[in-house]
Amino acid sequence: MGMANLRNSLSSLPLKQPTQSTLAFSTRIMTSSTSRNPNPNPNQDQLRIRQVPELDAVETGRVVSQCLERYYTSTTVKRNGKGTAIVWFRNDLRVLDNEALFKAWSSSDMVLPVYCVDPRLFQTTYHFGFPKTGALRGQFLIECLTDLRKNLMSRGLNLMIQHGKPEEIIPSLVKSFGAHTVYAQRETCSEEVNVENMVRKRLGKLVLSSSSSSSLPSKNEFVNPNSSKSPMLQLIWGTTMYHLDDIPFNSSSIPDVYTQFRKSVEAKSKVRGCIKIPASLGPPPSVNDWGCVPSIDQLGLQSQKVSKGMKFVGGESAALGRVYEYFWKKDLLRVYKETRNGMLGPDYSTKFSPWLASGSLSPRYIYEEVKRYERERQANDSTYWVLFELIWRDYFRFISLKYGNALFHLGGPRKVEHKWSQDQKLFESWRDGCTGYPLIDANMKELTATGFMSNRGRQIVCSFLVRDMGIDWRIGAEWFETCLLDYDPCSNYGNWTYGAGVGNDPREDRYFSIPKQAQTYDPEGEYVAYWLPQLQELPKDKRNFPGSSYIEQVVPLKFGSMNPNRYQNRASTGRRTNFRAKQATQLEQK
Numbered sequence: 001m002g003m004a005n006l007r008n009s010l011s012s013l014p015l016k017q018p019t020q021s022t023l024a025f026s027t028r029i030m031t032s033s034t035s036r037n038p039n040p041n042p043n044q045d046q047l048r049i050r051q052v053p054e055l056d057a058v059e060t061g062r063v064v065s066q067c068l069e070r071y072y073t074s075t076t077v078k079r080n081g082k083g084t085a086i087v088w089f090r091n092d093l094r095v096l097d098n099e100a101l102f103k104a105w106s107s108s109d110m111v112l113p114v115y116c117v118d119p120r121l122f123q124t125t126y127h128f129g130f131p132k133t134g135a136l137r138g139q140f141l142i143e144c145l146t147d148l149r150k151n152l153m154s155r156g157l158n159l160m161i162q163h164g165k166p167e168e169i170i171p172s173l174v175k176s177f178g179a180h181t182v183y184a185q186r187e188t189c190s191e192e193v194n195v196e197n198m199v200r201k202r203l204g205k206l207v208l209s210s211s212s213s214s215s216l217p218s219k220n221e222f223v224n225p226n227s228s229k230s231p232m233l234q235l236i237w238g239t240t241m242y243h244l245d246d247i248p249f250n251s252s253s254i255p256d257v258y259t260q261f262r263k264s265v266e267a268k269s270k271v272r273g274c275i276k277i278p279a280s281l282g283p284p285p286s287v288n289d290w291g292c293v294p295s296i297d298q299l300g301l302q303s304q305k306v307s308k309g310m311k312f313v314g315g316e317s318a319a320l321g322r323v324y325e326y327f328w329k330k331d332l333l334r335v336y337k338e339t340r341n342g343m344l345g346p347d348y349s350t351k352f353s354p355w356l357a358s359g360s361l362s363p364r365y366i367y368e369e370v371k372r373y374e375r376e377r378q379a380n381d382s383t384y385w386v387l388f389e390l391i392w393r394d395y396f397r398f399i400s401l402k403y404g405n406a407l408f409h410l411g412g413p414r415k416v417e418h419k420w421s422q423d424q425k426l427f428e429s430w431r432d433g434c435t436g437y438p439l440i441d442a443n444m445k446e447l448t449a450t451g452f453m454s455n456r457g458r459q460i461v462c463s464f465l466v467r468d469m470g471i472d473w474r475i476g477a478e479w480f481e482t483c484l485l486d487y488d489p490c491s492n493y494g495n496w497t498y499g500a501g502v503g504n505d506p507r508e509d510r511y512f513s514i515p516k517q518a519q520t521y522d523p524e525g526e527y528v529a530y531w532l533p534q535l536q537e538l539p540k541d542k543r544n545f546p547g548s549s550y551i552e553q554v555v556p557l558k559f560g561s562m563n564p565n566r567y568q569n570r571a572s573t574g575r576r577t578n579f580r581a582k583q584a585t586q587l588e589q590k
């Protein structure tokens with residue numbers, strides 16, 4: 001089937017919300033915190049949705065005010081600027097450690113914070129016509145905007161929300177408010193960079209009069225052709241833990257191999273401190289209509305409720321709450337390295353990614369919290385390992401600067417030639433979790449039901465799609481783009497190119513053997529039985545190997561067989577024992 005045909009047929013697929021039939025087992029009770037006494041019994045776990053973070057509003061409020069207090073500037077910081085500056089919020093939906101917000105404040109005597117609900121984010125993915133943003137990420141964004149507005153209001157500002165393209169909205173606001181500068185976080189992928197360029201171009205056509213440094217000028221001030229100044233777009237680097245200006249490379253010399261990148265950065269660069277903000281950022285400009293936080297319908301999406309698994313709460317307050325919960329309250333940072341390859345529940349890994357992707361959480365804040373934890377509690381391999389993983393995130397962001405659109409191309413950064421299939425039926429069985437391999441199916445059902453999948457799961461389903469099914473990796477990457485709460489173009493396409501063997505991975509053949517992965521990471525079938533309740537009745541060691549008790553396998557495995565005995569000996573002496581033993585210890589210690 002040709003690309004155009006596939007694109008048409010895929011775009012006409014019922015891009016349904018998750019199949020509810022398999023979710024019927026769950027009840028719909030949102031429980032409050034169980035963190036002090038987590039119940040390891042999977043049957044109990046079936047009965048509840050785990051909210052992430054599991055803090056109530058009062059506790060979250062307390063955590064937020066405590067951490068924002070630590071990041072207030074002393075009163076000695078002066079505001080030197082005049083006139084109005086705009087902060088154009090993009091994927092930096094936070095107040096804490098937001099350099100664009102700080103610069104707008106310090107360079108003006110009035111700040112207008114703006115978010116544009118860009119319709120292009122709610123259209124379709126590039127090749128295969130899936131929804132560009134799935135309903136769960138849409139809902140997460142709504143929560144982020146609601147919380148950002150609240151946090152700005154508590155600092156004497158507000159958030160203007162307008163629907164439309166930034167290149168139309170921003171210049172028009174600049175004009176009406178006489179703003180001299182627009183501050184925004186710099187992006188690196190072409191879709192976002194194109195928007196930046198259009199905004200800049202249109203600002204360049206506006207002309208500021210010399211008096212426009214005073215707030216709320218008349219519109220006429222922009223038609224004076226004798227004035228030489230145009231309002232400026234100031235783009236600020238803010239997505240990574242290490243600042244672009246502090247890494248020991250320019251963008252074309254960034255090493256292709258992660259380990260080389262990491263070692264150089266660790267040896268030669270320092271993570272900058274978080275930007276401290278004043279307690280009050282006001283006064284706000286006088287605005288008639290600040291605009292409403294969009295509803296899910298206004299985003300053109302159909303509301304989807306999480307009825308099983310994890311429900312992530314969007315926004316900076318929840319993000320700060322999760323850092324507090326994971327590091328301090330549950331004390332899980334101490335064991336992260338041993339648990340991080342888990343798949344079931346909120347506690348095996350940090351779950352910071354959705355907030356990092358929307359920018360409601362700063363990686364530099366995480367860094368400072370890790371350092372504080374190391375001073376106040378303990379430093380060990382686990383505390384370091386969170387930073388190690390965040391350097392992966394940085395690496396993919398910097399690699400996107402080096403390779404540009406090649407990150408999205410079929411041959412990837414290495415321009416690998418390979419014949420890929422675009423078999424629609426096979427893809428659908430993968431997407432819907434009906435491949436006949438419980439480990440694949442459970443992970444894909446989790447993705448559509450919650451917008452999240454563990455790192456282990458992502459590697460396994462990616463390997464299965466590209467290696468066992470031989471399907472064009474971009475189809476998988478675009479489906480992830482639709483569904484993931486933490487969708488980030490660099491991390492998503494970076495990891496997919498790695499998994500498909502077209503990235504810069506020195507290990508070219510990353511084949512993940514399903515039976516081996518099942519034995520190692522889900523030896524009792526707890527994870528698959530959670531997402532595929534029909535497997536619960538089977539003996540634990542059969543849940544990942546159900547034979548004819550489960551649906552037929554759509555393709556054979558490229559290597560190995562689904563005979564569990566082949567892996568039994570290796571698993572019982574290898575990493576599995578280690579991993580499970582440590583998990584058990586962790587549970588006992590709670």
Ligand SMILES: Cc1cc2nc3c(=O)[nH]c(=O)nc-3n(C[C@H](O)[C@H](O)[C@H](O)COP(=O)(O)OP(=O)(O)OC[C@H]3O[C@@H](n4cnc5c(N)ncnc54)[C@H](O)[C@@H]3O)c2cc1C
Pocket residue numbers: 340349350351352353354356357386389390392393394396453454455456458459462480484486487488489491492493495496499
């Ligand atoms: C095919 C595939 C697609 C992926 N797509 C995305 C994506 O769109 N957005 C995204 O944020 N991550 C993506 N990842 C990376 C990783 O799976 C998630 O970051 C991680 O599972 C998020 O869970 P966590 O926050 O609990 O991670 P933790 O294990 O707690 O790690 C802490 C943080 O480190 C970073 N991190 C960890 N592993 C990676 C990695 N492999 N690459 C980049 N950053 C990493 C994340 O920011 C994460 O929040 C993808 C991985 C694969 C294999």
Ligand SMILES: Nc1ncnc2c1ncn2[C@@H]1O[C@H](COP(=O)(O)OP(=O)(O)OP(=O)(O)O)[C@@H](O)[C@H]1O
Pocket residue numbers: 126127189190191192404405406408409489
């Ligand atoms: N933020 C993003 N999310 C998803 N995909 C993106 C993003 N930014 C860029 N892309 C992808 O980048 C690619 C750009 O395609 P485009 O046709 O503009 O350039 P190209 O011809 O593929 O590349 P080049 O200009 O290098 O020849 C598309 O596949 C697009 O989806």
